[in-house]
Amino acid sequence: MMTVTCTPSAAASTEDELGMLDVCFPSRSSLDVEALAVDAGSVSEAAGIFRENGFVILRGALCEHDVKEVYEACTRLHENVRRIDPEGLGNRNPQRYSMGSLTPSRSCMHLSSFLHLLTPSVLALMDRIFNGCFLVSGLGGDYCTGLTWEFQKLHSDMRPARPLKGKGSSKSKMKNAPVHCKDFPPLVCVNYAVQDLTAYNGPMRIVSWTEMAAYCQDKPWLDAPSLGDELEKRSDWLRSKVFPLQAGDCLVRDVRVWHGGCPNLSGEARYLPALEAISHEYFTFLQTTGPKQEPALPLKLYKTLPEAIAVLCNHAVSSGSSQVDAHVDDYQWLKADLRKPPRDDYYLPLYELMREDHQPIIASLAGCLPGLALWPCCFLLPIELVQEVLQKLNGQRCLESVPSLVAQMHGGARDLLHTLAARDARLHETLLELMKPMEQPRGQPKRRWQK
Numbered sequence: 001m002m003t004v005t006c007t008p009s010a011a012a013s014t015e016d017e018l019g020m021l022d023v024c025f026p027s028r029s030s031l032d033v034e035a036l037a038v039d040a041g042s043v044s045e046a047a048g049i050f051r052e053n054g055f056v057i058l059r060g061a062l063c064e065h066d067v068k069e070v071y072e073a074c075t076r077l078h079e080n081v082r083r084i085d086p087e088g089l090g091n092r093n094p095q096r097y098s099m100g101s102l103t104p105s106r107s108c109m110h111l112s113s114f115l116h117l118l119t120p121s122v123l124a125l126m127d128r129i130f131n132g133c134f135l136v137s138g139l140g141g142d143y144c145t146g147l148t149w150e151f152q153k154l155h156s157d158m159r160p161a162r163p164l165k166g167k168g169s170s171k172s173k174m175k176n177a178p179v180h181c182k183d184f185p186p187l188v189c190v191n192y193a194v195q196d197l198t199a200y201n202g203p204m205r206i207v208s209w210t211e212m213a214a215y216c217q218d219k220p221w222l223d224a225p226s227l228g229d230e231l232e233k234r235s236d237w238l239r240s241k242v243f244p245l246q247a248g249d250c251l252v253r254d255v256r257v258w259h260g261g262c263p264n265l266s267g268e269a270r271y272l273p274a275l276e277a278i279s280h281e282y283f284t285f286l287q288t289t290g291p292k293q294e295p296a297l298p299l300k301l302y303k304t305l306p307e308a309i310a311v312l313c314n315h316a317v318s319s320g321s322s323q324v325d326a327h328v329d330d331y332q333w334l335k336a337d338l339r340k341p342p343r344d345d346y347y348l349p350l351y352e353l354m355r356e357d358h359q360p361i362i363a364s365l366a367g368c369l370p371g372l373a374l375w376p377c378c379f380l381l382p383i384e385l386v387q388e389v390l391q392k393l394n395g396q397r398c399l400e401s402v403p404s405l406v407a408q409m410h411g412g413a414r415d416l417l418h419t420l421a422a423r424d425a426r427l428h429e430t431l432l433e434l435m436k437p438m439e440q441p442r443g444q445p446k447r448r449w450q451k
Contacts, residue, residue: 024263025199026239031206033057033242037249040121046252047128051183053208054257057242058122061250062192066116071194071247073113074143074271076331077102084338088145091340095148096261099273100140102338107138107296108273109316110324110333114139115301117275118309122190125252126277129188133280136312138296141191141274144202144264151238152261153344154207154224158187161256164213164220177289178281182209185254186282191272197245202264204251204272205240212258224258226344238262283315298325 037057038045049056062070081102082088090096100107108114117139126134161179179186197203207215207224215234216222230237241262242251253259255276264270287293295318302310302317318324327333 024238025265026241027199029199029241029243030236030239031242033244040119040250043121043124043128046125050125050129050252050254053210054212055206055208055251055253057245058125058250058252059246060248061119061122061190062116062194062248064248066119067192067194067247069113070116070192070273071271073108073111073331074099074141074194074273075269077108077111078143078145078269078271080331080334081338084334084336088147089339091338092142093150093152093261093342093344095145095264096142096152097144097338098140098142100138101340102334104333104335105294105296105324107140107316109139109297109313110301110327110330111139112301112304112329114273115305117190117192117273118305118312122250122252122275123309123312126188126190129185130277130279134188134277134312135280135283135315136275136309137187137278137283137293138276138316139274140276141272142261143269143271144261145269146201146264146267148202148261148264150263151227153227154205154230154237154258154260155344156224156258157189157255159223161186162221163254163256164209164216177285178279179256184279184281185256186279187255188252188277189255190250190252190275190277192250192274193245193247194271194273195247195268197243197270198266199241199243200264201266201268202262202270203241203243203245204259205237205262206242206251206253206257206259207237207240209257211237224260295319295322296324298328300325300328 036049036053036055037059038049040058040061046056046058077099078097081097088095091101092098103110118136158179160174160177163180163182165180177186178184191204195201211234213220215225225233245251251272293316295316297313297316297318299318299320302313305313
C-alpha cells in the first residue's frame with residue numbers, strides 16, 4: 001500500500017523559495033489527490049488507503065439529485081445563521097461554522113435533506129473500517145463563507161487521543177477511553193463536497209499518519225503545530241489541500257488525523273456537510289461515563305429510512321413527542337447565540353517574520369505581487385510590510401498602474417487592493433469586503449471578536 005505524503009511543488013524546491021501566493025492558493029495540492037481517490041464502490045481499496053493514511057477520497061459517493069438537495073439545505077441554513085450573526089463572527093473562528101453546533105440538538109438529523117448523506121456505498125465502507133461494529137452518531141459538517149481570508153490551525157477532532165503512542169497513553173479524563181489505538185478509529189467523519197472544490201474556495205487541508213509521526217518523532221504526545229510553526233517547519237502542509245473535488249465526492253477521515261480550514265475568497269460559501277460514524281466500543285464508553293445522547297432524529301424521518309440504515313440510527317431516534325419532532329425541516333431552529341470566540345490564533349505571523357528581518361518572506365511577497373493581479377493573497381498585510389515590499393521592488397514595473405505613493409501609510413494599501421481589483425472584475429466585490437478590516441491602521445494583527 002502506498003503512503004501518500006506532502007511534497008513541495010517543482011516550482012518551489014525550498015521553503016525560502018515558496019511564494020506566499022502559492023502557500024495560500026497553490027496551483028496544485030501537495031497531496032497526491034489522485035492516489036488517494038477511488039470510486040465509491042471500491043470498498044476494499046478505499047479501506048486500505050484509509051488505514052494507511054487516515055483518510056481516503058471517494059469519487060461519486062452522492063448522486064446529482066442528492067447533491068442539489070443537500071446544497072440547498074446548507075444554503076438555507078446559512079441564510080438563517082446570517083440573521084443571527086450578520087458580522088460573520090462564526091463559531092469556529094471568523095466566517096467559519098460547525099453546522100451541528102448551530103442547533104439545540106447538536107445535529108442536522110432533523111433536516112430531511114441531510115439524510116441523503118446516509119449513502120449505501122459510504123455505509124459499506126464504514127462497515128469494513130469498523131468490522132461491522134458501528135453506529136451513525138450524527139449528521140452535521142462545517143462551512144466557511146466566501147470571505148474567509150485566513151487559515152484555521154491544524155487540529156484533531158479528538159484532541160485527548162494519542163493514537164501515535166498507543167492505547168492507555170493519555171493522562172486526560174479519557175485515559176481509559178478506546179480512542180488511542182491507531183488501527184481502530186473511535187469516530188470517522190465523512191465530509192461531502194456539494195460543490196466543486198478548488199484551490200480558491202476553502203478546501204480542507206489534511207495530514208497523513210506518516211506525516212504526523214515524522215513531525216512528532218519520539219514525542220507522540222505532541223499537538224499539531226501552531227500556524228507559525230507550520231509556516232516555518234512544514235510550509236508544504238499549508239498546501240496539503242483536498243482539491244480538486246467534484247460535487248458528489250467525499251473525504252472519509254479518522255477524526256484524530258490533523259486537519260484544518262483554508263482561505264475561501266471565492267465570494268461564495270463553501271459547504272462540507274458530514275456524516276459521523278462511531279464504533280460500538282466508543283459509543284458504549286460514552287454512554288456509561290457521560291450524559292446519555294439526546295434524541296436527534298425525529299421519529300417521522302426515521303420511519304422513512306430503509307431498514308438496513310435505520311438500525312444504525314436506533315440510538316438517536318426520538319419518541320415522537322420530543323423537541324426535535326416539533327422542528328422537522330425547521331431551518332430557523334438555531335441556538336439563540338450561536339457565535340463563539342476564536343479557539344486559536346488564525347493569523348499567519350508575517351509581521352513577526354518581517355520584524356526579524358526574514359528576507360526570504362519579503363522576497364517571496366515581492367515575487368508574488370504580479371500574481372496578485374489575478375488572485376488576492378489571504379494574508380491581511382500590515383502597512384509596514386506593504387511598504388517594505390514595494391521599497392524592495394524599487395521601481396520595478398511589475399504593477400504598472402500602482403503609483404509610487406502606494407507605499408505611504410494606510411491609503412497606499414487600499415490603493416494597491418483597488419488596483420488589483422481593477423485587473424480582474426471577478427475580484428472587485430470580494431476585495432471591497434476584504435478591505436473592511438483595514439479601516440483602522442494596525443501593526444500586529446489582533447483578534448476582533450466580541451460577543
